[in-house]
Amino acid sequence: MAEHVPLREYQPTGPTRLSAAERDALLAASVTVTPVSGTTDLYEVRPGSTVGVVRVRDRQFDIAPKIGIQRLLNLLTYSIRDEFWGDELAEYGRDADLLEVVAAAYALRLERTLERGVVRGYRHRAERGVAIRGRIDMAAQVRREFGRMLPINIAYDDHTIDIDPNRILLAAVLRLRSLRLRTDRTRRRLLMALDRLDGVTAVRYDPRRLPRVSSTRLDHHYRPALAMAALILSNSSVEAGTPVGSADAILFNMNEVFEDFIVGALREQLALDSRTFPQGDTRLTLDEGARVGLEPDLSWIQAGRPIFVGDVKYKRLTAAGYKHPDLYQVHAYARAAGLPSTLLVYAAGEAESAIYRVVRGGPEIEVVVIDLNRDLEGLAREMARIASRVRQHAERGRAALNLVSTSPPTTTTPVAS
Structure with a gap:
């Protein structure tokens, strides 16, 4: 079980013992780490505007926002007005583990979303085989087969659950599960989501380049879950400046959270x-x-x-x-x-x-x-x-x-x- 080190936005700590990997991971998370004079592994740690979780092997640094976790969730999810998790998260206090709260909120919203069914869509496929499905891709047939009848190059649109919205939902589930959550109920919900999304391709997205997904009448109920999945994926990272695989993080820059909230809310009001x-x-x-x-x-x-x-x-x-x-x-x-x-x-x-x-x-x-x-x-x-x-x-x-x-x-x- 991971050791938890509580930190708070803009508040310094007393001398804290850190390994080199832990020090580097915190520095990569925009945390000020100052060596204590006369020591080799003691540091004063002062978070800045970045809040969230940094985990290095079996040690987890929990950086709490000064406004409290529920208020942070309000800012992050203001545009979708999702209050499904209000009662569910009431048990988490002001100083709760931000990762556990975000994971619980997403797992609950995803459970409610998938209860209405997993959305299907069309994905274009191009294959080679011995039976015709869809249409023959004549250009590919000539280019690849040089006049042979078999195999047949075909192209068709497959009605499948393996579409971008489901891939994004699955990616967020896998990201959270990799962080060794402590709450049994959240872990169970994420495991059930994995079962419902069986057949969806697992994609590891670049946090800076998530695909844009437009909402339709058929998948409008996906919007809140997709918004939360995007928050999780766009604010998570692996390595955090340390050797590969030794650290990972889910972090929110409060300057960006505040600005995004103000801009989005003003667009809505105006x-x-x-x-x-x-x-x-x-x-x-x-x-x-x-x-x-x-x-x-x-x-x-x-x-x-x-x-x-x-x-x-x-x-x-x-x-x-x-x-x-x-x-x-x-x-x-x-x-x-x-x-x-x-x-x-x-x-x-x-x-x-x-x-x-x-x-x-x-x-x-x-x-x-x-x-x-x-x-x-x-x-x-x-x-x-x-x-x-x-x-x-x-x-x-x-x-x-x-x-x-x-x-x-x-x-x-x-x-x-």
Whole structure:
């Protein structure tokens, strides 16, 4: 059984004994590891914004988020509003093992999904045989067989469960099972899922290149499970900077989690797509020679130009010699876009709500704060409030750029129940 070492986001530990492999795995997970003077294997360990689990052989480092695991799950799964696991996960306390909670949530959602049946789809096949199925691939027959009648090159569409959505679900199951989960109920559910997905090809996906799967009427009920599977696969890694096979991890960068949540929730509230409301748009430059590119987290594009720009900060930036780098950053965005105002969104505890009017006719900078220590209903209300501020900034931007409004009438987005 693995030894568990509890850590918490941004909180340092006392002297902790680490092997070289453990030290390297933690460093690869963006954890600050400082040698204790006069020792060879004692270190002070301080996690940064990355939370999750790092396992090195029989030792597991559990990095807990400061907002608590249930609140983290709310951010990760906000867009799918999946509350199936609410009662199921109530038994896990604030300091629970993040891996066990994520695995339990996925196993439960997958069980409910597959109870409705394993979705089938068509996959194109090209084979050689002695019987005709589908159609004869005449080009392949001529190219490969040089006039022989057998074998026959055939091509057909196979109606099968071996399709990308099921492959993704299976890959997440296999990933979690490789991490030696402790909860019996979760292990049983994952084992049952393996049985239901028998016949699906096991694919080891690159976390950075998961296939995009579009939802249809027939597999719409797959959407929550696929979203969770993608979270597991895109945030997991093997090796973690140590010798092959000696370490693995499931990690979430809270800066990215927070930004993805804010962008996704604002798109939903504003009824905009990713082209109109891109994340990290790169069309702005600071200088006329376009040598210094700018990349605001938030942009609202109309007629090919931004009518609103803003930024998202989970953690207040600090830079040597600069007292307010976040304000300087959004100020540059607004000036480059020619906009009269901009918005800076912080997680609660990092700043106070405020409005700064830059001297000599510079842009107005509004700072808003969102409290992440809320349930899904509370988060929806918070995002509705911030979306209303974005609309007002966008209207000011349109007026400044002499653009006509194309926004639909403002409506209230239903709050998750």
